[in-house]
Amino acid sequence: MDMPSDNQVRLVSSAITSLTDGLVVFDDQAQMRFFNYAAQELLGLTAEEWATCDAPTWVERLAVRSTAPNTVRARLLAVLEARAAVPSVELELEVAPESSRIVAARCFRVRDGATELGVGVLLRDVTRERTADAMKSQLLATVSHELRTPLASIKGFATTLLRQDVQWDEATQHDFLRIIEEDADRLTEIIDNLLDMSQIEAGALRIAKEPAQLRQLIRDVTDEMRMRTEAHYFVVDLPADLPRVQIDPRRIRQVLTNLIGNAIKYAKKGQITVACEVEDDHVTVSVSDQGEGIPPEYRGKIFERFFQVDNSSTRRVGGSGLGLAISRSIVEAHDGKIWVESTTGQGSTFRFTLPRAHKDGNE
Ligand code: ADP
Numbered sequence: 264m265d266m267p268s269d270n271q272v273r274l275v276s277s278a279i280t281s282l283t284d285g286l287v288v289f290d291d292q293a294q295m296r297f298f299n300y301a302a303q304e305l306l307g308l309t310a311e312e313w314a315t316c317d318a319p320t321w322v323e324r325l326a327v328r329s330t331a332p333n334t335v336r337a338r339l340l341a342v343l344e345a346r347a348a349v350p351s352v353e354l355e356l357e358v359a360p361e362s363s364r365i366v367a368a369r370c371f372r373v374r375d376g377a378t379e380l381g382v383g384v385l386l387r388d389v390t391r392e393r394t395a396d397a398m399k400s401q402l403l404a405t406v407s408h409e410l411r412t413p414l415a416s417i418k419g420f421a422t423t424l425l426r427q428d429v430q431w432d433e434a435t436q437h438d439f440l441r442i443i444e445e446d447a448d449r450l451t452e453i454i455d456n457l458l459d460m461s462q463i464e465a466g467a468l469r470i471a472k473e474p475a476q477l478r479q480l481i482r483d484v485t486d487e488m489r490m491r492t493e494a495h496y497f498v499v500d501l502p503a504d505l506p507r508v509q510i511d512p513r514r515i516r517q518v519l520t521n522l523i524g525n526a527i528k529y530a531k532k533g534q535i536t537v538a539c540e541v542e543d544d545h546v547t548v549s550v551s552d553q554g555e556g557i558p559p560e561y562r563g564k565i566f567e568r569f570f571q572v573d574n575s576s577t578r579r580v581g582g583s584g585l586g587l588a589i590s591r592s593i594v595e596a597h598d599g600k601i602w603v604e605s606t607t608g609q610g611s612t613f614r615f616t617l618p619r620a621h622k623d624g625n626e
Contacts, residue, residue: 279297279299280299280300281299281300282299282301283301284301284385284386284387285298285299285301285302285303285304285305285306285366285384285385285386285387286298286299286301286302286383286384286385286386287299287302287321287383287384287386288373288381288382288383288384289317289318289343289381289382289383289384290380290381291379291380291381292317293317293318293319293343293382294316294317294318295313295316295317295318295321296381298313301386302386305364305366305386305387305388306325306328306356306366306386307328307356308324312324318340318343318382319340322335322336322339322340322343323336325339325354325356326339328356329354329355329356330355330356330363331355335352335354335355338352339352339354339368342370342382343370343382343384352367352368352369352370353365353366353367353368353389354366354367354368364388364390365388365389365390365393366386366387366388366389367386367387367389368384368385368386369384369385369387370382370383370384370385371383371384371385398464398568401569402457402569405457405569405583405584405585406453406457409453409582409583410450410453410454413446413447413449413450413453414446414450416442416443416446417443417446417447417450420439420440420442420443421443423439424436424439424440453583456583456585456586456589457583457585459585459589460568460585460588460589463588463589463592468592468593468596470511470514470593470596470597471511472509472510472511472597473509473510473511473512474507474508474509474620474621475507475508475509475510475512475515475620476505476507477501477505477507477508477539477546477548477617478501478505480512480515480516480519481499481501481519481537481539481548482499483516484516484519484520484523485497485499485523485537487520488520488523488524488527491524491527492527494531494532494533495526495527495530495532495533495534495535495552496533496534496535497534497535497536497537498534498535498536498537499536499537499538500536500537500538500539501538501539502539502540502541504541505539505541505546506541506546506619506620507619507620508545508546508617508618508619508620509597509617509618509619509620509621510597510617510618511593511597514593514596514597515593515597515617517589517590517593518590518593518594518601518615519537519548519550521586521587521589521590522550522590522613523535523537523550524586525552525586525587525613526550526551526552526554526611528582529552529554529555529611530552530553530554530555530610530611531554532553533552533553533554533610534551534552534553535550535551535552535553536549536550536551537549537550538551541619542616544618544619545599545616545617545618545619546616546617546619547614547615547616548614548615548616548617549612549613549614550612550613551610551611551612551613552610552611552612553609553610554610554611555607555608556605556606556607556608556609556610556611557572557603557605557607557611558572558607559605559607562602562603562605565587565603566587566588566590566591566601567588568584568585568588569583569584569585569588570584570587570588571584587601590615594615594616594617597617597618598618599615599616599617599618600615600616601613601614601615601616602614602615
């Protein structure tokens with residue numbers, strides 16, 4: 264190739280500086296000769312830390328920030344010093360406390376014809392891809408585990424009913440069929456949750472808001488949920504002048520069903536209260552139970568997908584850990600907030616806000 268013109272050099276060097284991937288180049292003496300903005304941003308070292316840096320020092324600075332310092336140190340040094348066949352190393356770095364960023368580092372030899380000039384390291388932020396991978400594995404694990412339990416039960420009871428050698432009396436047959444029906448409902452619920460979650464992930468949750476009356480919606484849901492339990496009693500406490508809210512009734516029904524369903528699942532017995540408080544521009548709906556409550560360290564986390572408090576009641580009742588994540592997405596799509604207040608040993612109150620409908624009259 265002809266000697267590049269000044270313009271070309273300028274263009275190429277600006278391109279490298281502006282690359283969205285990070286680039287770090289060491290010379291054949293393992294001294295750092297170049298890094299671009301993206302590398303600086305991705306690795307989060309200070310300007311002093313970057314200045315006059317040789318390869319071992321640089322590796323050490325990255326290693327101490329990683330979640331597995333020894334592995335990172337050993338693999339990066341092997342790559343930089345031994346100049347092994349172009350390997351790729353994945354680093355996991357703590358950029359800010361609690362948020363670890365996963366950076367993939369790929370090394371390559373810098374050559375000019377036959378002359379070895381040094382080693383280059385390309386850096387790319389792969390946190391999102393890795394999180395998506397982790398979510399997929401989690402999803403598969405959940406699907407296989409959670410679907411298996413009701414499926415096994417449906418299969419077991421159907422097989423039992425079909426046995427030729429036993430005559431089941433009518434009451435027993437009815438009991439078995441009821442279990443099959445409940446487990447089939449459970450399967451539907453898990454599949455619906457998974458579909459909703461994947462829609463939410465894809466940013467495709469459709470919310471069709473309309474002015475709606477909460478009173479009727481709450482009555483319908485509580486009437487339906489009452490049928491699911493004999494161990495609980497319901498108190499519905501609504502103000503006389505409950506204004507209309509701007510909501511997608513089907514979705515808000517889903518949120519209420521989930522919160523009341525959790526109250527039934529996680530509080531063994533007692534009162535479940537559904538109440539509303541009217542504020543200037545919104546209505547706050549609450550669902551309270553008298554269960555074990557939620558330990559303070561978990562109160563923020565339970566709204567994350569797949570998160571379940573690991574205790575005996577969660578193991579007893581089973582679940583997918585998606586209900587509250589879906590509820591939060593639905594409430595947020597209504598510009599509302601959802602949170603929990605809980606006293607360990609005494610119960611939990613979940614609250615969420617909904618916007619009041621414009622130009623409303625009272626119900
Ligand atoms: P799932 O019920 O399928 O596990 P959720 O997202 O609805 O998933 O709930 C997440 C976790 O929050 C539950 O596993 C449970 O540990 C906890 N939780 C939810 N509601 C309650 C409640 N009313 N009382 C105590 N713990 C609760």
